[in-house]
Amino acid sequence: MDPEEIKRRKLLELQKKLAEQQQQEEALLEAKMQKRALLRKILTPEARERLERIRLARPEFAEAVEIQLIQLAQLGRLPIPLKDDEFKALLERIAAMTKKKRDIKIIRK
Known part of the structure; x- marks a missing residue:
């Protein structure tokens, strides 16, 4: 193989990697x-504002929270649109569930 052939193959390989990376980025953006x-x-707009402040x-x-909201809505377990006060109650329940998992006990011997 001559050096020109090697350069051409490497260039094609790089172009292919770039195209794949661009497709992945487009898929992420679409999602x-x-x-x-x-x-x-x-x-509702107020609940979306609250979510953005949390973010x-x-x-x-x-x-x-976003993932749970989407899953609950798809299962039909949420009133749509979810009002701010209902969203606050849901956030409190989610926070309580995650808080239990976060408790750390240190035992000294």
Whole structure:
């Protein structure tokens, strides 16, 4: 193989990797857009504001709440649209469930 052939193959390989990476990014963006559209249908504007404030303070918790909201809505267990006071009650229940998991006991001997 001559050096030109090697360069051409490497260039093709890099182009293929870039195309795959771009497809993955587009798929991620599409998924985010779908999630936002679903949340727009599920939550009232006030509840969406509350979720955005939570996202600023605790992004992982907000992500978990979003997933649960979508799942509950798909199962038909949520009133749609979910009002802010109902959303607060749901957040309190979720926080109570996660708080139990976070308790750490240190036993000194």
